[in-house]
Amino acid sequence: MKITLAEGAGGVSTARLISEVFAKHFQNPILAGMEDAALLPAEGGRIAFTTDSFVVTPLFFRGGDIGRLSVAGTVNDLLMRGATPRYLTAAFIIETGTDTETLDRIARSMAATAKEAGVIIVAGDTKVVEGNGQVFINTTGVGFVPDGLEISASRAKTGDIVLLSGTLGDHHAALLSARMGIENAIESDAAPLTAMMQALLSAGIHLHAMRDVTRGGLGTVLTELAEASEVRIELKEEALPLAPAVKSFSGLLGLPPLYMGNEGKLVALLPAEEGERALELVRSSPYGENAAIIGTVTTGEGVILRTALGGIRRVGPLVGEGLPRIC
Amino acid sequence: MKITLAEGAGGVSTARLISEVFAKHFQNPILAGMEDAALLPAEGGRIAFTTDSFVVTPLFFRGGDIGRLSVAGTVNDLLMRGATPRYLTAAFIIETGTDTETLDRIARSMAATAKEAGVIIVAGDTKVVEGNGQVFINTTGVGFVPDGLEISASRAKTGDIVLLSGTLGDHHAALLSARMGIENAIESDAAPLTAMMQALLSAGIHLHAMRDVTRGGLGTVLTELAEASEVRIELKEEALPLAPAVKSFSGLLGLPPLYMGNEGKLVALLPAEEGERALELVRSSPYGENAAIIGTVTTGEGVILRTALGGIRRVGPLVGEGLPRIC
Numbered sequence: 179m180k181i182t183l184a185e186g187a188g189g190v191s192t193a194r195l196i197s198e199v200f201a202k203h204f205q206n207p208i209l210a211g212m213e214d215a216a217l218l219p220a221e222g223g224r225i226a227f228t229t230d231s232f233v234v235t236p237l238f239f240r241g242g243d244i245g246r247l248s249v250a251g252t253v254n255d256l257l258m259r260g261a262t263p264r265y266l267t268a269a270f271i272i273e274t275g276t277d278t279e280t281l282d283r284i285a286r287s288m289a290a291t292a293k294e295a296g297v298i299i300v301a302g303d304t305k306v307v308e309g310n311g312q313v314f315i316n317t318t319g320v321g322f323v324p325d326g327l328e329i330s331a332s333r334a335k336t337g338d339i340v341l342l343s344g345t346l347g348d349h350h351a352a353l354l355s356a357r358m359g360i361e362n363a364i365e366s367d368a369a370p371l372t373a374m375m376q377a378l379l380s381a382g383i384h385l386h387a388m389r390d391v392t393r394g395g396l397g398t399v400l401t402e403l404a405e406a407s408e409v410r411i412e413l414k415e416e417a418l419p420l421a422p423a424v425k426s427f428s429g430l431l432g433l434p435p436l437y438m439g440n441e442g443k444l445v446a447l448l449p450a451e452e453g454e455r456a457l458e459l460v461r462s463s464p465y466g467e468n469a470a471i472i473g474t475v476t477t478g479e480g481v482i483l484r485t486a487l488g489g490i491r492r493v494g495p496l497v498g499e500g501l502p503r504i505c
Numbered sequence: 506m507k508i509t510l511a512e513g514a515g516g517v518s519t520a521r522l523i524s525e526v527f528a529k530h531f532q533n534p535i536l537a538g539m540e541d542a543a544l545l546p547a548e549g550g551r552i553a554f555t556t557d558s559f560v561v562t563p564l565f566f567r568g569g570d571i572g573r574l575s576v577a578g579t580v581n582d583l584l585m586r587g588a589t590p591r592y593l594t595a596a597f598i599i600e601t602g603t604d605t606e607t608l609d610r611i612a613r614s615m616a617a618t619a620k621e622a623g624v625i626i627v628a629g630d631t632k633v634v635e636g637n638g639q640v641f642i643n644t645t646g647v648g649f650v651p652d653g654l655e656i657s658a659s660r661a662k663t664g665d666i667v668l669l670s671g672t673l674g675d676h677h678a679a680l681l682s683a684r685m686g687i688e689n690a691i692e693s694d695a696a697p698l699t700a701m702m703q704a705l706l707s708a709g710i711h712l713h714a715m716r717d718v719t720r721g722g723l724g725t726v727l728t729e730l731a732e733a734s735e736v737r738i739e740l741k742e743e744a745l746p747l748a749p750a751v752k753s754f755s756g757l758l759g760l761p762p763l764y765m766g767n768e769g770k771l772v773a774l775l776p777a778e779e780g781e782r783a784l785e786l787v788r789s790s791p792y793g794e795n796a797a798i799i800g801t802v803t804t805g806e807g808v809i810l811r812t813a814l815g816g817i818r819r820v821g822p823l824v825g826e827g828l829p830r831i832c
Contacts, residue, residue, distance in 0.1 A: 188720030188766075189823025212733075213658055214585040214716060215555035217650060220547050228542035229594035229645055233632045258541040267556035269643050271598070305560045307641075314634075316596050318556055318645035323544060331540055389541060393515030406539075439515070496516025 186306025273309025513633025
């Protein structure tokens with residue numbers, strides 16, 4: 179069935195769409211109340227709160243889909259503050275002409291990713307706009323951070339090492355391949371990093387500053403961390419993990435991996451003496467097998483890249499559109 | 506300046522848009538952190554959590570704009586569970602070609618409405634899609650509900666009265682007027698009902714079930730409450746408040762006010778013996794001057810309307826598109 183404006187009017191058709199597609203996959207006692215707002219038990223500590231909208235084209239691609247992205251992206255943002263992710267809202271803006279089968283597939287993927295990530299979807303919203311089958315999803319997440327745990331963009335310290343949890347650019351390369359109709363084996367890395375973070379936290383690693391590497395790429399993310407913490411970050415080019423297929427793909431198209439987006443990678447700045455232990459923990463956790471220590475934090479400002487040949491290059495944030503857009 | 510895809514790429518242009526438009530208007534210490542997730546102090550009680558997306562055309566209309574709507578809508582959903590609204594996220598999907606002046610006007614309106622409603626905007630997201638100047642906004646809200654306060658769609662009781670906080674259909678009529686280019690004096694009622702709810706709660710009124718009257722109109726909302734509470738709701742047609750201009754407008758176009766949307770009205774089901782006191786409290790609070798007791802809760806099921814001539818008509822939920830869409 180194709181979605182029409184009736185499904186957005188807030189009456190019987192909207193209720194049917196919600197019950198037959200979204201509620202079917204997301205079912206849990208809180209959502210089942212279908213109240214104006216969900217009520218959640220407080221869990222102690224501070225509440226982490228974050229939002230993200232997903233506008234990716236195409237909706238489905240190798241290694242993922244907009245549903246998996248929309249859950250993993252928001253969960254990862256909660257994790258980067260040390261939160262245990264618990265609850266999501268899911269709000270859909272659906273263009274007319276979208277197949278309900280497409281929505282069903284997206285909702286199923288969201289439910290599976292939520293289960294993997296340890297969250298439940300407790301409230302939602304559905305709007306319909308005129309268009310041609312595109313779907314936009316907003317997810318907003320709530321988690322809880324134990325008192326005393328302080329992970330923040332501004333807490334990186336001189337002497338920290340920079341740990342990256344895996345290869346750069348996979349999501350970006352997979353998306354561009356799909357958009358350009360290029361057949362290859364590159365898969366998006368879209369994934370929730372709940373288990374990886376749990377491994378680091380439960381081992382007592384002193385995480386200072388973290389970010390997940392998404393839109394804008396590692397270059398932009400590290401520039402922001404360096405600025406917020408008033409430190410310099412030095413990267414070793416040859417230490418940057420890159421999947422061979424992504425390396426060929428980005429080389430061919432002239433895309434700089436430092437600015438390509440991932441959707442299931444984190445970068446963590448933490449004390450050097452805990453570096454090897456942290457690396458081992460990440461490598462042993464899901465999605466972390468290609469983790470590497472890629473640099474160090476020093477005094478100064480900005481981000482610099484030491485090339486294999488001994489050169490030094492300044493790394494800035496992404497400027498302008500930069501490279502073919504993925505979101 | 507017109508928004509381009511560069512503002513959605515997550516680099517320097519995105520950061521500039523955020524700082525020069527959104528952060529400028531929304532400023533508060535939590536947002537200023539620009540972290541992956543905001544950290545909020547817990548306040549005791551349960552956490553209320555709700556989401557809503559706003560896709561209204563035109564973006565500006567008599568009595569309001571998408572910014573005011575986006576804050577009031579989510580705040581009102583929190584209020585309907587008895588929550589004190591505290592924090593919002595704001596996520597923007599902006600079509601290329603949108604003027605930054607338009608975004609500035611929207612953000613200013615959101616900030617003013619948030620201030621009136623008693624909430625702060627603590628996290629945000631900005632995406633850009635190709636298009637023609639349309640803006641979609643998602644707001645997701647967090648509030649706190651004291652333990653022991655239980656307001657739910659399923660708690661209406663036989664003998665309750667039905668209190669409506671003001672005239673029906675104002676927002677719908679204002680929107681349609683703007684879309685159809687009809688010049689009249691009808692204004693949207695978009696408003697946060699924080700003060701009205703505070704008046705009811707601090708007076709100790711035993712609110713059983715509440716909804717704000719939005720998309721789908723009073724007919725749909727009351728049908729849902731009757732179903733969730735397993736009761737019948739009987740309305741007196743002549744008691745339904747309607748502004749004269751909206752009455753003429755809806756009469757002329759053949760629109761049933763029972764299915765027209767508001768954005769600043771609530772319906773409350775509460776004990777009959779508290780009805781007059783509650784009515785007085787609502788009438789004395791902002792946006793409540795035209796409040797009325799419009800019906801009663803009886804045994805049975807569904808919603809019925811007793812007409813001025815003594816007839817009885819069954820009221821169902823909105824079916825299909827129903828009437829010209831407003832969201």
